[in-house]
Amino acid sequence: PISMYQASSSSIDCMIIGLSILSISYFIYMCRAQDNSLTIKNIAVFSIICLLLGLCKLPYLAFVILLLFVPSKKFEKDKKHNLPILLLSIAIVAVIGILWSKYSAPTLLHSWRSSHNLINSTMQFNHVIHHPSSISKFFYNIVFIEIPNMMTGVFSFFGAHQFHHYADRYHFITAILLIYLAFVLWAYPRNVKFELKTKLGSLFTVIVIYVGTCFIQLLTWASVGYFNLGISTRYFIPLFCLFPIVIWFKKIPFDAVKFDRYAMVFMIAFMAVFIISFATKYYWVI
Structure with missing residues (x-):
């Protein structure tokens, strides 16, 4: 639900979400391609998409690592010839991203937190170096504090942050969306199967x-x-697209024709409930 909130905003997250969906879609395309069909062109296209994504948000340059987890048999040449090309592509994207960060990082000085002397990257880094225990505190914080906080944003339709921020929690719509997502994830693997290498890489x-x-x-x-990181659920919306690849569901035998009919009925019912619910909650005029 939070992705809809961001999609309706003027935030750069709109571009990030779009490019991440494109990059993951292309990654799936490469994983599902015919054997010995992928060429340098495919590697270049994926690298460019990941570069554009990383220029929007630096950590997402890491999407280019997914190149290493495309099954080797999908490439035109063998692993011995492909590996240097893949590593070179990753290196080029990384170098451009680092150079861009040197240009873009000074803009942080214009933020209100910097103008009020609330942050200092150099001093913070030195603090971490001279206080090794802070590393364990950092990992404890991001696993046991930040993740539970962000989960509240997942279940809130308009909430962009943790429980103490404004959130319009439309529980009925959220439940419908999650049921729809569960249905898709449950049915989706009947025609798709990813290798263990691809799952672990994701x-x-x-x-x-x-x-x-x-x-x-x-x-x-x-x-x-x-460690007041200010982490928000919206920062990680693109990562949700990778979880269906990571999570493995046993294939369930379906009658394809019969299943497709039920699926269409389910989707129509979902859209009808979705539209009517929104109309009655937000646009109903007495």
Whole structure:
């Protein structure tokens, strides 16, 4: 639900969500391509998409790592020839991203937190280096505090942040959306199966982006010596697209024709309930 909130805003998240969906879709396309069909062109296209995504939000440059988890048999050449090309593509994207960050990072000085001397990346980094225990505190914070806080944003239709922020919790619509999502995830794998390598690679990418984002927040948002990271659910909307790849569901035998009919009825019913519920809650005039 939170993705709809962001899609209706003027935030850069709109571009991030769009590019992330495009990159993951292309990744799935490569994983599902015919054997020996992918060429350097496909690698270049995916790398460019990931670069554009990373320029919008630096940690998402890590999406390019997914290249390493496309099954080797899908590429035109063997692994021995492809690996250097894949590593070179990843390196180019990383270098451009780092160069861009050197250009874009000074803009943080114009933020209200910086103008009020609430943050100092250099001092924060030095604090972490000289206080090793802060590393364990950081990981404890992002696992046991930030994740539970962000989960409240998942179940809130308009809530963009934690429980103490404004949120319009339309529980009925949220429940309908989650039921619809569960139905899609349950039925989706009947025609799709990803290799273990691809699943683990997707999970690895999720972890890298999450930890990387939290660390950047530590340097650019939190006060020196503190862990007020200001993490929001909206930062990680693109990662939700990778979870269906990571999570494995046993294939369920369906009568394809019969299933498609039920699916269409279910989708029509979902859209009808969705539209009527919104109309009655937000646009009903007495």
